Amino acid sequence: MKRIIIAVIALAMAIPSMALEQKSPNGNVVLNFELNGQGTPVYSLTYKGQVVIKPSTLGLEIVSRQGDLMEGFEVTGSETGTFDETWQPVWGETRDIRNHYNELLVKMVQKKSGREMNLRFRVYDEGIGLRYEFPLQRRLAYFVIKEEHTRFAMTGDHTAWWIPGDYDTQEYDYTESKLTEIRGLMKGAISPNASQTPFSDTGVQTSLQMKTAEGLYINIHEAALVDYSCMHLNLDDKDMVFESWLTPDAQGNKGYMQTPCVTPWRTVMVSDDARDILASNLILNLNEPCKIEDTSWIKPVKYVGVWWEMINGRSQWSYTFDLPSVQLDNLDYSKTKPHGLHGANNENVRRYIDFAAEHGFDQILVEGWNIGWEDWFGKSKDYVFDFQTPYPDFDLDGLNEYAHSKGVQLMMHHETSASTRNYERHLEAAYDLMNKYGYNSVKSGYVGNIIPRGEYHYGQWMNNHYLYCIQEAAKHHIMVNAHEAVRPTGLCRTWPNLIGNEAARGTEYEATNGSKPFHTTILPFTRLQGGPMDYTPGIFEMDMSKNNPRNHNHVNSTLARQLALYVTMYSPLQMAADEIDNYLKHMDAFQFIKDVAVDWDDSRYLEAEPGRYIVAARKAKGTDNWFIGCTASEHGYTSTVALDFLDPDRKYIATVYADSKDAHYQTNPHAYVIRKGVVTSKSALKLTAAPGGGYAISIFPASPEELKGLKKLPATCQ
């Protein structure tokens, strides 16, 4: 199904203060534009008649003898149109995605300088995208951005779920507060990280989720971040105005532009129903269509890995403690003394291969397989890895052969230590090696301060690098899951081999500093707006000392919620992150992880409130199997889930994996109940997520044969 209607009306007259308006297809969202008395562009936004964004100025501060692109503009024309198209993602939450908006293009010239700058607005039923566009012109062929001054004037002291603005990390725990409280809470919100550069007492990151006193949900983010630096938001907490704050480069500049060019889209999503924010495809829709012609090699992945044991400290990425420093080309590891804690050893990897094959996983991640881990971090070391040479106890050839013989694949791992020149120099050979041995996906990492030194993780330089790797990987038919890379902005539509990202506080923190119990009720509103997260759920042992006696951390979740995350945290790449031995203790619960799909024909957000709870139901790709997940904050959550999305003509077997009545993320996280029974589209299940808990449900259509002896699942089954 493909419907495209574009109507264009071009106005040629220059009307300095002309007011322009564009409405969303259903009329709920209204965008207004005008130039103010100084010739500065101003936009505002309403939703169902309520003000969402008060009049807010737009403009760019640039390095130019002719001054900034902030004022003195005249409108030379405008164009409007409607676009309506339904497209099919290579992988996604739904089979079809409708892209339906009304557009307003405002053409402007800065009278004094003769420079042209246009603004394009796309107005959707659940929000807008706006971007700056610069046509090819002699008077503005190249320019350097000092700062972008896109404002978002709030109507009041909204509640926000925010993390500190930072040029180098997104791995902060969320804080829920009023906007006016951000300044006072900032210091406490900046927890330690391997690389971090906060910049302002009121600087926060996007996607920023807010809620007004009147019950409007507002979300600010960006889409299609290509060849530009990542945007933060800095709050004027007197007037409640957010302003864009770009990531600088080593010299403090924030963007190098060559016309014709456009900025990324600045997005404002709005609804009076929180579920609309989760269900929205606005960010994806604002990205370019897929640029990969043959996508048949791109496949969702469920995986296990030699990983959690290093994260919890039981084993090591490195091979030896002998070496104060490693010079890769001058070292024979076989002559060093192994410390015996190396996780990526043949025996261990074979065990994971066996486990993956037995339980239907696609791949096995193995971190620490390649030489260089002895001094990989914090040394500002240029030539830190070669991405090609295995440690002596990792049989690259043999392990891949073994995996393939069992119908599974190894997943490649490329930690770069943020030494990006070194990575790019080895990229082709590293991807060639993957092709040679039959790896089709890579988890890459950028831990530590960026090399070239002075650049930041989210600057234009690095954003260019991340995309370069994705594009080069596509040539090799390789899927990329980049950790510590910039937060996603929907580029996975254009490059669906970008199968995952980290770009937020993942499960790994549960093994060290922990995350707040409400964490997973926020991420789908914020981090997941731009694309899937490799959150690595599935931790069954919450007491880290059981894995490693020296580790006294605790996972702030119940076991049942760990299952739910496979549904609530949408991703085509899902890990069962815990160690095999911890799964073996709970194989009944593990069944859900085995069953759950990673690609979907349909998704429904049944209930949602940021910071409180999310209940989602998804229909597995090409089947009539449904999976439901609920994650709740420390307050827990009880509700009745109506299964009215099921086929009314069929009967299903549902298995509920829920917190026990006495479950609690801190004191009793492993208490769960499993109930199996028959359900139909008329069923409604009253379910309770414990504090920091949740539940998961699998629902399979069943033949009369299969239904034999099974009872109807009671409305209350915990």
Added chain:
Amino acid sequence: MKRIIIAVIALAMAIPSMALEQKSPNGNVVLNFELNGQGTPVYSLTYKGQVVIKPSTLGLEIVSRQGDLMEGFEVTGSETGTFDETWQPVWGETRDIRNHYNELLVKMVQKKSGREMNLRFRVYDEGIGLRYEFPLQRRLAYFVIKEEHTRFAMTGDHTAWWIPGDYDTQEYDYTESKLTEIRGLMKGAISPNASQTPFSDTGVQTSLQMKTAEGLYINIHEAALVDYSCMHLNLDDKDMVFESWLTPDAQGNKGYMQTPCVTPWRTVMVSDDARDILASNLILNLNEPCKIEDTSWIKPVKYVGVWWEMINGRSQWSYTFDLPSVQLDNLDYSKTKPHGLHGANNENVRRYIDFAAEHGFDQILVEGWNIGWEDWFGKSKDYVFDFQTPYPDFDLDGLNEYAHSKGVQLMMHHETSASTRNYERHLEAAYDLMNKYGYNSVKSGYVGNIIPRGEYHYGQWMNNHYLYCIQEAAKHHIMVNAHEAVRPTGLCRTWPNLIGNEAARGTEYEATNGSKPFHTTILPFTRLQGGPMDYTPGIFEMDMSKNNPRNHNHVNSTLARQLALYVTMYSPLQMAADEIDNYLKHMDAFQFIKDVAVDWDDSRYLEAEPGRYIVAARKAKGTDNWFIGCTASEHGYTSTVALDFLDPDRKYIATVYADSKDAHYQTNPHAYVIRKGVVTSKSALKLTAAPGGGYAISIFPASPEELKGLKKLPATCQ
């Protein structure tokens, strides 16, 4: 012939203030070392009993909680030895090079921190090399250098031939002054450049040539600049002490070190005969032996090129004036309007191919062959060239075939605009393309400010890049001639495919701002110490307006001196840089350029005084052909050249290409005389170089047949 004798004496005792001494093989140069009262290493140097370097401290300022590596050292032992080896360069000034030195290794520990730092001195008959060495150690595994504090305390207010210290350019005109005059002359010495970052009123570059009031010639430079930033010298002009001043990175740091490691050698050459400085191989000898196993593909090159016409402004590198900016992947040049001034067009290139083939040149450089030149400079443009796509009027395939059919080759050109990430991303494909079409040498360029932004041309980051390109080129059997790269430090011994460099003010400036007439009497003392320069001599038309009516510049040289430069400016890569039409007017003089060799079995510096004159004689590789060149300052120079280096048993035909009596670089540069006659080893020729002039002589052994009718060349023949 290979003689190696190493004698090692290790002293195990820690003697805090122990004085150590090492003499050169002939005893003329004496190096003294001790620790002063603060435990700071101090060295000094004498030559034939005269002080050259007064006691001077050594040390490194580093980022460390344990403090700098500047004081508190104890000597824990020392080793001495003698090394004597004769090696054969792949190409060079002589067939054999003797590497003969006495060595002193001082082993030290910083008592407080337990960190080890050693100093290695190699004492030659014509000077010393010293370097810092850091053994592998847990207490100093990684460190960041804030500054190196290697001092060179002069004995007085010497005369120096200097150019301003600068992180981004070496292309300054030399100034001759007393050391105390540098500060006052600095501002005037800093002429404009496409990228420049001077840093101090008394900062100068190496190699720095000086002369004492007592007639000692002293030269300070460095050798084996690998994975370190380039050293400048900053003068304390009260005490006449030079101190090392490294090139910083974008964050102001000056070096990232990983033990085990060494710094480059800091060199001091000294003699009471200026010719010894020119003849010295100290810099080459301090570099590692050749690392390329099969060097059969490395061959000296004499070339012409489509180049001077762009330098003088008659034609253009670009193809069209249509485009305010070029996006390489979105442009069809064949649809743009050519401006008709594109130099690298098929017809013009074919004419150069014909000319090269007819006159015995090996290669033809063609700049501007590839797309992107419309906005190549000054835009901080990342993706500026792809190094692979020719302009529509350059038939890559056809022109190479045509050249090969005539027995010559095209020379590749890679201007990078200093956008080094882009270059590295395309490097493999660009070298592959060269292999495919049969190019075996590339002239690369780094014009403009470095990308990654904030890095400098001579910082560790870029020095790593230059060497990376050389090493990758070697894998492709490609010779590299890098312009705007860091000044050479003898690395061509290790990587002889580094066939040339610019790294100084080349002939191109004669077409724009000009260079002082004494320029070429200084370069062999300074710039050429580290390796050959692609100086591009051979300009026959000194009046630029004859090439391009809009260009009113003048070449500050006589035509005869342009011939001499092929001998005085040693390089295995020599260009005949002028346009064909200018050569056609002086084919008698052009004969010398056709005849002169580019590789040598022997070289003699007959007379030399920096800033005044150089007379050199060289014997062509594998032959008994000799070539003599003389270059003189604005004062001219007259002397009698004894040909006693000729085989006493043979007769030779000499052809003298000399300034006419009334020649003058400004008023009468094209006036020359050519005299041909018989010479022997007993001949002595009185010859005069005009102001800014010079002369060249070719000497071929002749059979009685060839000698018939030829007279003895008179002692005075001008």
